[in-house]
Amino acid sequence: MTLLRHTPVEIKERKALSINPAKTCQPVGAMYAALGIHGCLPHSHGSQGCCAYHRSALTKHYKEPVSAATSSFTEGASVFGGQANLLQAINNIFTVYEPDVIAVHTTCLSETIGDDVPQITDKARQEGKIPEGKFVVSASTPSYVGSHVTGFANMVMGTLKGFSEKTGKKNGKVNIIPGFVEPSDMEELKRMSTVMGVQTILFPDTSGVLNGPLTGEYKMFPDGGTTVPELRSTGDSIGTLALGEWASAEGAKYLDSTHKVPCKILDLPIGLKATDRFVDALRMITGRHVPDLIAHERGQLVDLISDMHQYFYHKKVALVGDPDQVIALTEFLTSIDMCPVHIVTGTPGKKFEARIKEITKDSPFPVNVKALGDMFLLHQWIKNDPVDLLIGNTYCKYIARDEDIPLIRHGFPIIDRVGHQYFPTVGYKGGLRLLEKILDALLTRIDRDAPEDCFELTY
């Protein structure tokens, strides 16, 4: 039986009704970013439903504990302001849970009523509710603007605003804002930097936080996360690499304009060319040679592309996800002669469509692209012009089943598979993993559909 049986082939323009969104709201991105600070408890300044939903979403994605507190607005607070709630929360959190940092984000509720969080945290400080050596940082994350990616960017910015300092003495390090990527991706970016001999401050860094071990011990504040001294030191770095314009550019520009730390905005290093640009940027900033190991990994990726090219060539792909991810994926797929033909992000931003059109301008097929699109539209496009492969989050499995298309899970949230916590998709190594997944999906399909007389042993 068809799961999305009410989705018609005929496409009518919708002005008001969003169906099956390809985005969610700001605060979950802010919560994720805050979990990338060592010793930090994210705090949601709104009614408690948001916090419960956001924790659940992240927990299902990572199969890991996700702690966060909430101001638990009642109707009274919603009318008269949430100051008393936040002050109580700060006091209770530091007394009971003892984090080093509380990172406060807002919701559509506190934003609509106009609560001034920095003013409230100042008051908490004056009233002695923030213990010595502890910190409260904040970001404004109205759910009715942008998406979860915007929320991530805003919390990165809020944290840097709260911590970064310029002492005048350079630390010799490169700041990397990794974008809204997995802990495994952050780990891989650190590994590549280490191999390059580059000292970095990676923020946020959820590796070791959202992919931790089972040892019989529960640490509400795991060993991972960017530390407060590191965050402070970001103002003394020699430069910042912002990976992914939507998620990371704002924070990097802030460090540039406030502390004169020059920044370079790059695509997420997914695939060959974007990884080349990332490695080259690290080389240029630090003046270091690219070591053989990195060149070796790159060569392995090129080798795989050449070995299996016949299975990639001119295969049509539908892609849905966050803009930074989707742009990088589109470039990667195009670079191996695959053809992304339907491309959607739920996150608004005019640049997205222009960028995708630029990357796919030589495509042999017509290309549909929409920012602020949804999965209902994507599904309709697929019905009108079928594809060989679908790449997107778990919700795509409904389309994949109805249309019988192989699916590769990528992005947020992936709540029905594991792997994204542990294995990166960034860098050359991540490229190998992505291609392995693509090949596995395509070849499994060939094996499934092949008549018995041409069922092949070798590919």
Add this chain to the structure above:
Amino acid sequence: MSTIAKKKKAVKMDPTDIVQDLLKKYPTKVARKRAKQIMVNEAEGATTPEMGANVRTIPGIITMRGCTYAGCKGVILGPTRDIVNITHGPIGCGFYSWLTRRNQTHTETDAEENFMTYAFSTDMNENDIVFGGEKKLKQAIQEAYELFNPKAIAVFSTCPVGLIGDDVHAVSKEMKEKLGINIFGFSCEGYKGVSQSAGHHIANNQIFKHVVGTEGAVKVGEFKINLLGEYNIGGDGFEIDRILDACGITVVSTFSGNSTYEQFATAHNADLNTVMCHRSINYVAEMMETKYGIPWIKVNFIGAEATAKSLRKIAQYFDSPKLTERVEAVIAAEMPDVKAVMDDVRSRTEGKTAMLFVGGSRAHHYQELFNEIGMRTISAGYEFAHRDDYEGRHVIPEIKIDADSRNIEELEVEACTENYNPRKTEEELKKLEEAGFKFKDYAGMIPDMPNKSLVIDDLNQYEAEKLIEIMKPDIFCAGIKEKYSVQKLGIPLKQLHNYDIGGPYAGFKGAINFFRDIDRMVNSKVWSYMKAPWQEKPELSATYVWE
């Protein structure tokens, strides 16, 4: 804050000392508030302790609770397949309630409507907040109507809607007149009340006002009942339907697992309301009795014995030898399989202990299943239940509605001039009551719990960890947010909201599934792998390496 769960058994501690231990780290005010929500059960004593419940959440405490929108759209209306549910708000609320509760749905063919796989939202943006979202909502309803041609459209308000003054009811009424299908709104803004509970009440009111009783009878059959407060998580409702069907009992409507609009609209044609989840649906049960004269009884289909007991209660109500005979035959046919698994599993679970902290109903019901395999509940509580769910409905007259919940509407209901029809005469009711039958009664969780067990309302992260450290249960039951922090301590956590994608757990087959799952969880080898060999035997023998 970190604790290590040791494999040794819990230290015997007086429950009153445990309570003091839980409270001692709190700021004074917080400790005072929490003290009212943490009770040592005196079930075997003369009086039930008064439970602090349904009060506001303490900011910053890391509660398990959600909001009114979740209780209304997510819980009550979400499972109905043929209503287009539009969330009026920014995208998050609609996104997070999109397929995230496991309300299973079955249709015979693709011709039947099923909108469960869709998330509809007005996706409010900054302009809508500033200039109001009514126009966009109207347009969204129009587009939904043109695209899907549904029987009904429901509109759910989220936090900012109430604040900016969008009138979802006026918009719904206008569009209902324009399009000629039933369209109704819910003022279930997330900040209303103190938890999901307010959302249940709001959903009950609006469904009762706008849908129940609007269509004539459609179901033919004997012994017609409604199953209230059963949401078909993991197929629970399917299993209950299977059993009821085998007994020859006709289910007119289920509120609201695997339900349709028509079921709600014709629900007033049943002769008995059976209530599973008391918290979420007792309002509809009460209102249907007043308006249509349908009595209600509490039932419980969680646990094989409980299922048998509930079936006998229904048979007793209808007072038909034919029905009684069939019910006994069904129980006799089903029980041997249950018993076989029960006995097998019990040999590995007897004497083990459980803790249950779940929504507003299951923390009670599932104790029955644990009892059946010899496991003891040492602590339990709800996220958002009220005093009557803890202490029994007799305390309702004493409950004071506080300032935080006062604005939740209470409907004034009167007997329906056309359709009021008392199902039993006064004498019949009296006779049943004399035989021990209890109408509109729920005794609550506390009387069923062991003496000196701990009852805790709105448990938080800190208390959960502390409780585990002190009492070392063999299994902890809660939800997804709690699951992995508890398991990091080496204690298996059974999710009793989504069943860890297992189920059904209701009825006879459900009991078998549950026993097997609990056996697997408490006896899994994985809990013995937490320490590496070099951590268990840290002494290093230098020569060993070279041998």
